[in-house]
Amino acid sequence: MHFRTLRIRPWFLILLLSFLLLPSFSGAGLREEVFETVLPNGLKVLLLENHKAPLVTFQVWYRVGSRNEEWGKTGLSHVLEHMMFKGTEKVGPEKFTRMIQENGGNFNAFTSYDYTAYYENLSSDRIQVAIDLESDRMQNLVLRGEDFRTERMVVVEERRLRTEDNPQALLIEQIMATAFQIHPYRWPIIGWMEDLSRLTLEDLKDYYRIYYSPVNAFLVVAGDFKKEDLLPRIERAFGSIPRGVAPDQEKRKEPAQIGERRVLVKKEAQLPYLVMGYHVPNIPTSDSYALEVIAAILSRGRSSRLYRNLIQEKRLALGADADHSLLSHDPGLFYIAAEPLPGKEVAQVEKALDQEIERLQNELVKEEELEKAKNQLEAAFIYSQDSLFVQAILLARYEITAGWKAIDDYIPSVRKVTSEDVKRVANQYLIQDNRTTGILVPLALQKRRPLPEGSPIRERTIQ
Amino acid sequence: MRKALKILILFISVFLLLWLGLPSRPLHALPPIRKMVLPNGLVILHCVERSLPFATFQLLIDAGSRLDPTGKEGLAYLTARGLLLGTSTQTAAAINEKLDFMGASLSASSGRDNAILSLRVLKKEIDKGTDLFMETLTRPAYPDGEIQKEIDKMLAAIQSAEDDPGTVAQKAFQNALFLQGPYRHPVEGTKESVKQLTREGVLQFYRTYYHPSHSILTVVGDLTAEELKSKVLPIFERWPRKAIPKKPFPIEFAKGPIIRKIDKPITQANIVIGHKGISRDNPDFYALTVMNYMLGAGGFVSRLTEEIRIKRGLAYSVASFFNPGKYPGAFQIVLQTKNSSAREAIAIALQEMQRIRNEPVSEKELEGAKKYLIGSFPMRLDTQDKLVNFLTQLEYYQLGLDYPKKYPSLIQSVTREEVLRVANRYLHPENYILVVVANLKEAGME
Numbered sequence: 001m002h003f004r005t006l007r008i009r010p011w012f013l014i015l016l017l018s019f020l021l022l023p024s025f026s027g028a029g030l031r032e033e034v035f036e037t038v039l040p041n042g043l044k045v046l047l048l049e050n051h052k053a054p055l056v057t058f059q060v061w062y063r064v065g066s067r068n069e070e071w072g073k074t075g076l077s078h079v080l081e082h083m084m085f086k087g088t089e090k091v092g093p094e095k096f097t098r099m100i101q102e103n104g105g106n107f108n109a110f111t112s113y114d115y116t117a118y119y120e121n122l123s124s125d126r127i128q129v130a131i132d133l134e135s136d137r138m139q140n141l142v143l144r145g146e147d148f149r150t151e152r153m154v155v156v157e158e159r160r161l162r163t164e165d166n167p168q169a170l171l172i173e174q175i176m177a178t179a180f181q182i183h184p185y186r187w188p189i190i191g192w193m194e195d196l197s198r199l200t201l202e203d204l205k206d207y208y209r210i211y212y213s214p215v216n217a218f219l220v221v222a223g224d225f226k227k228e229d230l231l232p233r234i235e236r237a238f239g240s241i242p243r244g245v246a247p248d249q250e251k252r253k254e255p256a257q258i259g260e261r262r263v264l265v266k267k268e269a270q271l272p273y274l275v276m277g278y279h280v281p282n283i284p285t286s287d288s289y290a291l292e293v294i295a296a297i298l299s300r301g302r303s304s305r306l307y308r309n310l311i312q313e314k315r316l317a318l319g320a321d322a323d324h325s326l327l328s329h330d331p332g333l334f335y336i337a338a339e340p341l342p343g344k345e346v347a348q349v350e351k352a353l354d355q356e357i358e359r360l361q362n363e364l365v366k367e368e369e370l371e372k373a374k375n376q377l378e379a380a381f382i383y384s385q386d387s388l389f390v391q392a393i394l395l396a397r398y399e400i401t402a403g404w405k406a407i408d409d410y411i412p413s414v415r416k417v418t419s420e421d422v423k424r425v426a427n428q429y430l431i432q433d434n435r436t437t438g439i440l441v442p443l444a445l446q447k448r449r450p451l452p453e454g455s456p457i458r459e460r461t462i463q
Numbered sequence: 464m465r466k467a468l469k470i471l472i473l474f475i476s477v478f479l480l481l482w483l484g485l486p487s488r489p490l491h492a493l494p495p496i497r498k499m500v501l502p503n504g505l506v507i508l509h510c511v512e513r514s515l516p517f518a519t520f521q522l523l524i525d526a527g528s529r530l531d532p533t534g535k536e537g538l539a540y541l542t543a544r545g546l547l548l549g550t551s552t553q554t555a556a557a558i559n560e561k562l563d564f565m566g567a568s569l570s571a572s573s574g575r576d577n578a579i580l581s582l583r584v585l586k587k588e589i590d591k592g593t594d595l596f597m598e599t600l601t602r603p604a605y606p607d608g609e610i611q612k613e614i615d616k617m618l619a620a621i622q623s624a625e626d627d628p629g630t631v632a633q634k635a636f637q638n639a640l641f642l643q644g645p646y647r648h649p650v651e652g653t654k655e656s657v658k659q660l661t662r663e664g665v666l667q668f669y670r671t672y673y674h675p676s677h678s679i680l681t682v683v684g685d686l687t688a689e690e691l692k693s694k695v696l697p698i699f700e701r702w703p704r705k706a707i708p709k710k711p712f713p714i715e716f717a718k719g720p721i722i723r724k725i726d727k728p729i730t731q732a733n734i735v736i737g738h739k740g741i742s743r744d745n746p747d748f749y750a751l752t753v754m755n756y757m758l759g760a761g762g763f764v765s766r767l768t769e770e771i772r773i774k775r776g777l778a779y780s781v782a783s784f785f786n787p788g789k790y791p792g793a794f795q796i797v798l799q800t801k802n803s804s805a806r807e808a809i810a811i812a813l814q815e816m817q818r819i820r821n822e823p824v825s826e827k828e829l830e831g832a833k834k835y836l837i838g839s840f841p842m843r844l845d846t847q848d849k850l851v852n853f854l855t856q857l858e859y860y861q862l863g864l865d866y867p868k869k870y871p872s873l874i875q876s877v878t879r880e881e882v883l884r885v886a887n888r889y890l891h892p893e894n895y896i897l898v899v900v901a902n903l904k905e906a907g908m909e
Contacts, residue, residue: 052512052514053845054841094764101764101831101834104839106839122842154772156801158779161780164730165628167626271623301563302547302562303559303560303564304563308556318620318623339623341615342622375563375565382517
């Protein structure tokens with residue numbers, strides 16, 4: 001649970017981290033509140049003072065994720081994230097975690113397609129601990145073969161836990177691998193199992209050298225500090241780290257899809273699962289805000305269309321969701337998904353989802369429904385600001401994708417979306433030729449053993 | 464998976480919630496808390512937090528699944544969920560439309576001890592929001608058709624959860640551990656019991672238990688004392704008082720060793736090892752909190768993580784926890800490892816339980832645990848959601864509003880000898896109940 005990989009599996013994240021996916025803004029702009037500077041070595045620093053609690057979140061973001069990997073070496077970013085806790089010349093293995101926790105702090109790290117991030121949340125009077133540890137491991141990481149072999153085993157267990165034994169997660173993985181043929185969003189963040197065994201210590205060393213440098217990183221600090229006090233401390237700790245060379249961040253564009261792709265995953269499972277992924281533009285385009293609104297109309301709240309129609313009225317699905325990854329470095333997918341109720345056919349559910357899309361394409365959304373979706377998005381952002389940790393993450397994700405200042409454009413841009421925009425965008429992107437449809441086909445659970453499942457067996461000993 | 468995570472998070476958050484504590488220095492983060500008791504018996508806790516224009520309301524009703532009648536497991540859960548299915552004057556669809564239009568969220572659910580109704584609403588919509596909150600609470604219609612749909616969903620969710628090996632293991636563990644008692648069955652019931660639920664049963668449960676005298680309302684956010692008095696109190700004062708029957712709970716725990724093996728075509732063995740735990744009012748709670756941090760709750764510095772994950776690479780996650788409630792819950796160690804490592808990981812987990820019983824912990828390790836527990840406290844209160852939960856639990860367990868002040872010394876006073884004593888008293892590695900959900904053949908456990 002500690003080195004959590006924050007993978008973009010939208011509906012799981014909606015459940016767990018909905019605040020992360022609700023980029024929006026209200027009230028006074030963050031442009032006035034956030035202080036930005038770039039140290040001479042290229043390290044960007046974003047500082048957001050907020051004194052409501054005596055706490056800080058200290059975050060280091062590297063502009064490297066699975067999109068920077070190569071075919072055959074997938075999962076490298078995430079394995080390196082794990083190895084970042086294995087010590088430096090100064091700080092022995094596992095000392096890092098002990099130091100943070102003995103200072104009453106929490107820490108973790110997460111890897112995504114576009115970034116790898118590290119954070120410490122702690123009392124503001126302990127911030128120096130985070131500064132020292134993070135600046136040290138930005139340049140002095142020691143990568144040992146012995147640690148690598150054990151940690152790779154841990155990552156393999158992580159993959160088993162998250163993906164191998166989770167039929168829905170396997171389906172999402174297959175959809176991405178089908179929807180993307182050229183772009184690196186094709187492979188899972190955690191990597192293919194076969195690739196994990198192929199990674200070498202040399203791969204890690206090269207990767208660390210190329211991507212972990214001030215010019216490819218930035219800091220976000222939010223909470224109870226004084227900028228005049230904190231900035232010199234950051235400069236002292238990070239300022240002397242050699243700049244590094246800005247890595248090439250260009251990736252080949254995924255060509256337009258020329259017809260629907262369908263993929264099946266057959267696994268032992270109780271219920272089927274249906275997911276459709278449509279190629280859509282990402283944040284720099286105004287259409288992406290219309291897609292935000294569409295996702296809200298479809299699945300935000302119990303009055304949303306999917307909930308009302310598929311779950312309540314037609315009683316076809318146990319759950320249904322739409323999600324749009326606005327904050328994506330490169331164009332990603334807009335998802336619609338549903339888990340059919342027992343006894344319902346996938347085809348029925350697919351038809352019902354298609355009808356919802358067609359309705360968006362053929363009818364103008366009524367003014368009140370549009371207003372409702374915008375109100376929800378705006379309220380969600382206000383709520384999300386309650387956690388400084390979450391706010392800092394959001395700021396960083398904007399920085400990765402569109403520059404942090406774009407966070408202030410979110411609510412105005414959402415507010416600008418018209419019912420005509422919704423219709424036009426639905427007709428432009430949410431079309432059959434542009435989608436990959438994935439279906440989890442449950443295999444009947446085979447009777448593997450004579451004893452029925454769950455039957456108790458009493459034993460006296462165990463080896 | 465998402466269900467597994469939800470369940471895990473539920474367990475962990477329940478546990479963390481109960482780890483109330485304060486940093487060694489004054490916690491100026493915590494604004495003053497006001498407590499009042501209405502004539503109908505409702506306890507209200509209020510805390511003003513005005514940095515953002517919204518407020519969070521949480522109502523705890525002492526009506527959790529522990530009160531489910533035998534054979535009707537899931538009734539408390541359905542009764543709580545049913546609050547959202549419409550009232551005597553409005554349909555669920557009408558209520559949902561209004562809530563969504565103002566960007567509010569209203570949710571209802573139940574746990575093993577109590578039911579929770581909560582509302583998050585923007586400052587400008589507080590009047591409308593609290594009206595809907597109150598209407599939902601006091602005038603639910605429980606329409607037959609909607610109840611039936613909810614039952615179908617509960618059954619489907621129970622079925623779907625069978626795909627999650629962690630959940631399967633957890634349910635089997637609770638079932639094996641509790642021979643009798645309030646926590647034996649899953650909150651959401653079983654596929655047999657849910658089929659027995661009816662609207663009549665729901666109405667009866669609601670009429671019996673949904674009353675103010677055993678409820679706690681916590682309000683945190685942008686709402687002043689005057690606003691609370693003029694806008695919120697009059698609504699809740701109208702909630703009529705009624706006595707609630709007391710129900711005795713005979714509790715009986717199984718004595719191990721007991722092994723339950725469940726075969727599934729999966730790559731990892733999902734393992735739960737544990738036994739009887741404690742209730743929240745156990746005076747050894749604090750010593751156990753410190754002990755368990757070192758054993759398996761302290762993340763990367765815990766012994767279980769060090770031995771199983773860091774040294775041997777056998778698991779991504781391994782943790783131990785007590786799950787204390789109004790009544791004694793379980794102690795458990797939860798981990799997942801590839802099938803073929805199951806036996807090795809189980810053996811190490813049991814060894815670590817034994818080791819902390821045999822050898823006193825070092826002063827250094829003890830200090831590290833205390834520093835974390837005391838120092839990390841403010842982070843448990845840094846959002847409205849966390850604060851609302853904290854305050855409600857504070858009241859529910861009668862810990863007193865001065866509890867935050869007392870906590871550092873409660874933790875600080877734990878000694879090495881006490882850690883050894885509670886490890887011996889509350890850990891029973893020879894009496895374990897072990898559940899393994901795995902490909903049993905690969906695990907060598909057929």
